Amino acid sequence: MSGQMEARQSAMLASMSDVPERWLTTSARDKHGTLGAPVTRMDGALKVGGRARFAAEVPLDGLTYAAVAFSTIAKGRIAALDTTAAESAPGVVLVMDYRNAPRLKLPPVMFSAPKAGAQSSLPVMQDEQIHWNGQPVAVVLAETQEQADHAVSLLRISYEAAPAVISFGAAQQNARTPEKILREPTSVAIGDAEAALAGAAFKIDLNYRTPRHNHNAIELHAATAVWQGDRLTLHDASQMVNMTSWTIAEMFGLKEAQVHVHSPYVGGGFGGKCLWTHQILTAAAARLAGRPVRLTLSREGVFRAVGGRTTTEQRVALGAKADGTLAALIHTGVAAMTTHNNCPEQFTFPARHLYAADTIKVTQQVADMNMIANTFMRGPGESVGTFALECALDELAEALQLDPIELRRRLEPEKDPTSGKAFSARHLVEAYQRGAARFGWEKRSAKPGARREGEWLLGMGVATATYPYYRQPGGAARIRLTADGRAFVQMASHEMGMGTATVQAQHAAARLGLPLDHVVFEYGDTDLPPGTLAGGSSQTASISVAIIAATQALTEELLRLAGNESPLAGLSADEVETSDGGLRAIAEPDRFESYASILGRAKRDDISAMAEAPPPSEVQTYSMHSYGVQFCEVKVNEVTGEVRVSRFLGSFDCGRILNAKTATSQFKGGIIMGLGLALMEDALFDERSGRIMNPSLAEYHVPVHMDVPEIEVMWTGIPDPKAPLGAHGIGEIGITGVGAAVANAVYNATGRRIRELPITLDKLL
Amino acid sequence: MRFIVNGQHVEAVFDLRTSLLDLLRDHLGLSGSKKGCNQGACGACTVLVDGERINACLALAVQYQDRAINTVEGLSEPGALHPLQSAFLEHDGFQCGYCTPGQLCSAIAMAAELSRGVPSAVTVDLAAETIALSHDELRERMSGNLCRCGAYNGIVEAITETFSPQKSAQEAA
Amino acid sequence: MTPFTYARAQDAQTAIQLAGAAPAARYLGGGTNLVDLMRETIETPDALVDVTGLSQAIEARDDGSILIGAAVKNTALAAHRAVRQHFPLLSRAILAGASGQIRNMATVGGNILQRTRCLYFYDDAARCNKRSPGAGCDAREGFNRMNAILGASDACSATHPSDMCVALAALDATLHLAGAEGTRRIKLVELHRLPDDQPDIETILRPHELITAVELPALPFAARSTYRKVRDRASYAFALVSAAAALDVAADGTIRDVRLALGGVAPKPWRAFKAEAMLRGAPATAAAFRTAAEAELAEAVGLSGNSFKIELAKRVITATLTELAGGVA
Structure with missing residues (x-):
C-alpha cells in the first residue's frame, strides 16, 4: 500500500x-x-559494538560491590546472624542485615497506588521474619566482587523455622477468590453453564496443569546506586522507571523528584525487570555505606529474589451442539500466589473474549503460598490460559469430527461474548484463512500418527493466540x-x-x-x-x-x-x-x-x-484485543519421545504494524518463549523446602538455537480504528497459543494428549 | 599480569579469583562482554582467546596471562562495523542486545572452526574433509549462545549471509 | 570463592609436588566445572595447580592405539582425524556434550573428573551425602529426573554427567596416572566408584594423583560405532540417557564383538558388560538387542522422577545397536 x-x-x-x-x-x-x-x-x-552500557556497567569512582545472602527456609525467623567473619574478611566495607539497614517504610505494592511498583508488600530487610525460601537476609559490600562473594559465604546464619505453606495441593485447600482479577471481575456467569454442559450433545471436561516459569532475561538483574545528600541516582534495568522512582521515594521518605532512575538499556525484561528487593537493598546499602554500590544478582539470585510465572491448575469444559456451536464454555482454576502481592495469573481472560457460547462460566482462585511473589511474565494469564482453552478446543473438534479451524470459525462471536461490547477490530477468521493457506494446513491428516519419517512421527497443530489491547493511564x-x-x-x-x-x-x-x-x-x-x-x-x-x-x-x-x-x-x-x-x-x-x-x-x-x-477511554467503549493463529508442525521420536518443532507459522491480527523488522522479531521472540513453555521450561519448586532447585541456566532450560526452526510470521495489518496509529502492542501475543499449538501437534503426531506442561519426553514414552 | 586485549598490551593487578570476564568488565572497562549466568550456561561472555571462543566467566584470568584476547570491542571501530555486525543490524539478529556480543564472538570463531573442518554433533560424515555451513550445523554450533528475546532466526540469517561460501564468492568477485 | 594460591606446572612431577605442598590443592584444567563449583563454594581448594601446560599431544600409533595427553582440549580430541576415523563414537560423544566454547576450554583429564549435576549437590541448603557425608540425601524424594537408575545407593543417586567418558568406557580406555608414589595405569571403568555409603569418595585416585594421559587400545571394529544422546532440549543439555556403542557383525549376521556403555543412568560411565556378554555370538537383530538391554537394566531401580529412564535406556540401546547393525529400529 x-x-x-x-x-x-x-x-x-x-x-x-x-x-x-x-x-x-x-x-x-x-x-x-x-x-x-x-x-x-x-x-x-x-549494541553490536558492545558499547551500550547496561545497569551493571556504569563506571563510578569509589564503587563498592554487593553480594546477597538468601534465606534457606520458607517461613520463620532468623535466630542468629553472625557477621564477624564476614566483616573481618579482606576488602569488606560493611555487612547490612535487618539490624542495621536503614529504616524503610513498607513497599507500596503494585496496584495499591497509581505509581506503586513494588512486586511485594513485605518489608525489605527490616525484621527477622522470613516469608519465602530465598528471601535476601544480608548484603555484603566489599571493594571487589570477589571479596564480597567470598564474605557472603562466611556469614553464619541460623533460622527458627515455622510451618510454611509450600505445597500447592495443600494451599488449594484454602484457596480464595480474589475481589478482582487485575481490573476485571473475578467471575463471569452467563446462563447456567454447568447445566448446559450436562445436557450438551458433545462435551469434554478436562484439567490442565502448568508449572512455574522464570523470565530469565539474559542480563542479570542489576542496580547501581549513588547518593548525593538526599538525592539518589539509581542505574537500573527497569521496565518501570517512574514507578520505581516513586516507590523507592515512598519507602525512603523522599520526594519522587529526589530519586532519579536511569535505565537506557535493559537486557531483556519480559515482565521480570520491575521493582524487586535488590534495587531497594542497593539504595539502602549505598546510604548505609555512604558510597556508591553496585549489586548484580547471581543467576541463582535471580531465581531466589525475582518472581516468575506461577503454577496453575485449570479446568476447561466445553459443551457443544451438533453444529459445533457451544452450549457451554467453562474455564476455572487456581493459581499459586502470596498474601503479599497481587498477580493472580489471569488465565481465564481468553475465555471471556474469544468464542461465542450460549452459556459461559469463568472464575479463578488463588492459593496463597510461602514463596517469592509471583509476577507478570510475557503473556501473563493468556500464555497458560490459551494452553488449556485451545487444547480443549482441539479435543472438542476431534469429538465433533470437525477441523479445528472450522470449529473456531463456527464459534466466531459478533460482539464480545461476556462484556457485550463491540470489537474495535477483529479479523481472526481472516488470520486463520491466510495462515492455513500459507502453512499448508490442508495437508494435515485428522487421524493421529499418519505421517512418519523414519523414527519420527509428524503432526500439525493449531491454536488461537490472543492478548488484550491496553493503554496505561x-x-x-x-x-x-x-x-x-x-x-x-x-x-x-x-x-x-x-x-x-x-x-x-x-x-x-x-x-x-x-x-x-x-x-x-x-x-x-x-x-x-x-x-x-x-x-x-x-x-x-x-x-x-x-x-x-x-x-x-x-x-x-x-x-x-x-x-x-x-x-x-x-x-x-x-x-x-x-x-x-x-x-x-x-x-x-x-x-x-x-x-x-x-x-x-x-x-x-x-x-x-x-x-x-x-485517559484510555477507548478501552471503556470497545472490546479491544489482538489476535493470532499459531500453526505448528512437530516431529516426535517414536523411540525416545523427543519432540522437535520442525515448522512454525504465526498469523497475526494486531492492527497496523509499525516496523516490519522489529515486529517480526517481537512475534518470533514470543513464539520462541512459547516453545520453551511448551517443551522445557519448569522452575522446580521443592514442596518440602519451598526452594527452587534449578536456579541455573544449565538446569532451567530455555530454547537454544538448535530448538528453534525458521519461524514464519505474517499479519493482516488491518489498522484498528480505535487505537492510536491503528496499532496494538505486540510484545506478548506471540507467546500465547504456542503451548496449545505444540500440544495439539504432538497429539496429531502421536495420539497422545499431554495436559501438563512442559511436554517432556517421559510423558510420551 | 600481562594480557594482549584487542591487540593492546595491558597490565593488570587483581585478585586471583577474578574471572577473565570480570577482568575485562570491572578492571579494564571493557563491558561489551556480558555476564548472563556466570555459570558457563548462556554464552553471553564469549570472547576469543588466540582466535578460539571460550566462556570468559569460567576462565580464571590468571590462566590467560600473555594470551591474545579479543572481545566485541575489538571487532571493529565505531562507524566501521565488522560485516557480521552489519548483518546483525540488517537481519535484526538481536532485540535487547545483551547476548549479542557473545553471539558475535562465538559466530566468528565458529566459522573458523568450520573452515578448519572441526565436526559437530550433527555432522553426518565425520570423515569429510570439509563441512558445509548448513542450517543444522550452524544452529548446533551456536547452541552455546542463548538468546532469551528469541532473535535466533535473525542471528542465523546474519551468520549465514556473512560466512556462507556464496557470500565469500560474491565478495571475492 | 575462597582464596587460593595459583601455580602452573609444565610437567606431572612438578604438578604433584606443588599439589603436595598444600593441604587442599586441586588440579586446574579448563576450569569449566571446578571454577563453577568454587563459586558455589562446593569446592574450596587452598591451592590451584594449573595442569593445562601438561601434554596436549594426541599420538596415533601404528598399532591402532591412541595416546591422548590429559591436557588435550575436548575440541581437539573430537576433531582429530584418527579419532574421527577409528573411534567415531568418541568424537560424537564429545561433540554431544556442552557447547563449542566449553569444549574449547575443557581438558580430557578435567572432563573425566567433572562432578555431578545433581540439583541437591549444587544447593548448599539441601542435604547431600556427597557434599556433606552423613547429611542425608534430598534427591531421593525430590527432583531426581536426572539421577541414576543403576549403581545408585540409598545414600546417593547422583549421575556422572560426562558424555566423553561413556565413549571411553566403551573403548576400554586406560588412564595413565602419576602420583607421589609413582605412576600406574588403571582402566577408566575402574576409576569411578559406586557411591555405596561413601558417595563423597568418587574415584579410586590417591591424594594428589594426577591423570596424565588416556590410552585407547586398538579396536578396529570401533570404526563402526556411534553415540546417541537423549536430552531435554536439542542441544546443550546433559543426558537423560545416552549410549556409546560399537558393533562387529560377522558375515553370517552373528555378533562377533560389541561394546556398549551408557551415560546419564549411573554414578559412573556405565559399561554394559552384561549386555555385551549376552550379545557376543548372538544374532544382530533388534530382538536380541532388546533382550540384552532388558538384562542390562534388570537391576535398574527408578526413583520418584526417573523411572522412565529404565524403558528409555532399553530403547536407546536397542535402537543404537540396530542402527549399527544396519537396520532400522
Missing part, C-alpha cells in the same frame, strides 16, 4: 470512529513516513524542536529490545514531517516527562498518544511563535498540519513555513512543548 493510500485509508477509518482523527493520521502529505517499513534499530550499532511526552530542524522526543519509557525507541522515532518523524535521521527518541530516565510502565503490551499505544498530544501542543506553540509575519498568521492549530519540516495550512497548501524559519525569525535555538496523554 502506498503511503498516500494508507494515509487516505487511515483518515477514512478515523472519520468513522469516535477517537480523535489525528490518532490514525500522521503528517498527511508525509514523504518521510517510514511507519510500517523495516527500519533498522537505531540503537543497533551501539498517565504519561506525557515533550518534543523539543531545534533551529536546525531536529526533534528530540522525550518520555520516560523503556526499551528492552522491543524496538520502542526506533518505532517512536519513526512515528514522531512522520508526525512532525521530518526525516527519520532528524528525530531522536529519548527514554529510560526519570528526568524526562513521565512514562508508563512497559507492560501489558501497552507502551506503544501509551507513548503514541502522548506524542500525538505533544505534537498538538507544539503546533500551538509554533503558531504563537510564528506571529503575524508568518505565512501562517491567523491560523489555528486545527487549520494547519505538519509537513516537510514545517507547518502548512490544510486548506491553502501554499501557505507554509518551516520550523527553522519560525525559530529563526524568533531568534530561538529551540522550542519545546509537553502534553499529557488523555
